[in-house]
Amino acid sequence: MIEFYKYEEKSELLDPNCDFKKTSQTIEHRKDPLLGTWCRINTDRAKRPHSSSGMLVDVDKRIKQIVKKSDNCFFCAENVLKKTPKHSFSDERITRGKFILFPNLFPFAPYHGVGVLTDKHFLALDKLNYKLWADALTGSISWFKNVHTHDSTARFASFNFNYLMPAAASLVHPHVQPLVDKRADNGLDLVLKKSYEYFSVSKSNFWQDLLDNDSSRFIGKTGKNVYWHAVFSPTCADEVVGIVCGKSSFMELSDDDIFGIADGISKVLRGLYSKGVRSVNMMINSAPLDENLGEFFYLNIRIVSRSLMVENYTTDRGFMEVLHNESIISTIPEDVALGLRKYF
Numbered sequence: 001m002i003e004f005y006k007y008e009e010k011s012e013l014l015d016p017n018c019d020f021k022k023t024s025q026t027i028e029h030r031k032d033p034l035l036g037t038w039c040r041i042n043t044d045r046a047k048r049p050h051s052s053s054g055m056l057v058d059v060d061k062r063i064k065q066i067v068k069k070s071d072n073c074f075f076c077a078e079n080v081l082k083k084t085p086k087h088s089f090s091d092e093r094i095t096r097g098k099f100i101l102f103p104n105l106f107p108f109a110p111y112h113g114v115g116v117l118t119d120k121h122f123l124a125l126d127k128l129n130y131k132l133w134a135d136a137l138t139g140s141i142s143w144f145k146n147v148h149t150h151d152s153t154a155r156f157a158s159f160n161f162n163y164l165m166p167a168a169a170s171l172v173h174p175h176v177q178p179l180v181d182k183r184a185d186n187g188l189d190l191v192l193k194k195s196y197e198y199f200s201v202s203k204s205n206f207w208q209d210l211l212d213n214d215s216s217r218f219i220g221k222t223g224k225n226v227y228w229h230a231v232f233s234p235t236c237a238d239e240v241v242g243i244v245c246g247k248s249s250f251m252e253l254s255d256d257d258i259f260g261i262a263d264g265i266s267k268v269l270r271g272l273y274s275k276g277v278r279s280v281n282m283m284i285n286s287a288p289l290d291e292n293l294g295e296f297f298y299l300n301i302r303i304v305s306r307s308l309m310v311e312n313y314t315t316d317r318g319f320m321e322v323l324h325n326e327s328i329i330s331t332i333p334e335d336v337a338l339g340l341r342k343y344f
């Protein structure tokens with residue numbers, strides 16, 4: 001049975017801001033119900049001073065300046081067919097609507113694609129509509145099938161998105177990175193192992209149990225089959241998971257599932273944008289392309305927000321996240337769900 005385990009601790013100090021009277025802050029520890037990993041939440045940390053702080057209006061101005069300076073980009077319509085590589089097998093490039101997929105010039109997997117989402121050099125998060133995502137997903141899935149037909153040992157497909165510099169995007173032109181790997185990456189490997197372990201012990205599917213028992217963090221449903229929740233024990237701020245009920249891999253998705261994923265992504269991004277988020281990471285985790293693991297694993301989409309891009313901003317990954325593998329969070333998952341619900 002799924003367990004949402006958490007406990008609280010207090011940290012006391014004599015506070016210089018209150019005449020050195022005794023004050024305390026609450027630290028909540030939450031255990032991930034699948035992985036068993038911990039995070040810590042202290043909402044007071046959102047108030048801490050930063051050497052480099054700035055207003056949202058400055059960030060938007062700064063993004064505009066970067067967009068202006070980065071013209072003549074490889075992904076813009078006038079360059080994309082001249083300056084990006086082609087695949088050496090099957091379709092040289094894949095296009096769906098405005099979406100164009102080609103190989104990454106600097107890959108870290110044998111099959112590492114780049115998919116340009118739009119012919120516009122820059123679109124704000126709230127302008128990445130469901131149509132762009134649906135084209136990107138159908139184009140990427142068609143490429144996954146080409147790759148797997150060409151090389152049956154390439155079985156682990158994922159769909160990934162870095163948006164703006166705090167999320168590790170090197171170019172501002174919105175683009176995704178579909179991958180097909182020969183082994184599961186660390187994150188997927190652990191999720192598949194833990195999902196199977198849960199199934200072996202409790203004789204039920206963790207992902208179905210999550211859908212059936214997580215109403216306080218439920219955000220909404222898109223299409224007939226895709227359910228969106230805030231993550232109980234997040235690894236990053238505003239972490240949201242979309243779960244495609246009953247489907248384990250990209251190969252099993254129907255047109256309605258793809259619409260549901262695309263519609264949900266655009267709604268989450270619109271909601272995050274309206275609360276001031278300007279940079280995100282996203283990924284979709286799938287079972288291997290040649291297996292149906294629906295008995296114990298459902299395909300899922302994860303979206304997180306990243307640091308606000310003020311000048312010389314502080315990263316949100318410090319020693320706890322990078323070296324101790326434990327995240328420090330200042331947003332409450334139930335509040336994240338509440339805030340996003342009105343966009344569904």
Ligand SMILES: [Zn+2]
Pocket residue numbers: 073074075076077120121122173
């Ligand atoms: Zn461009």
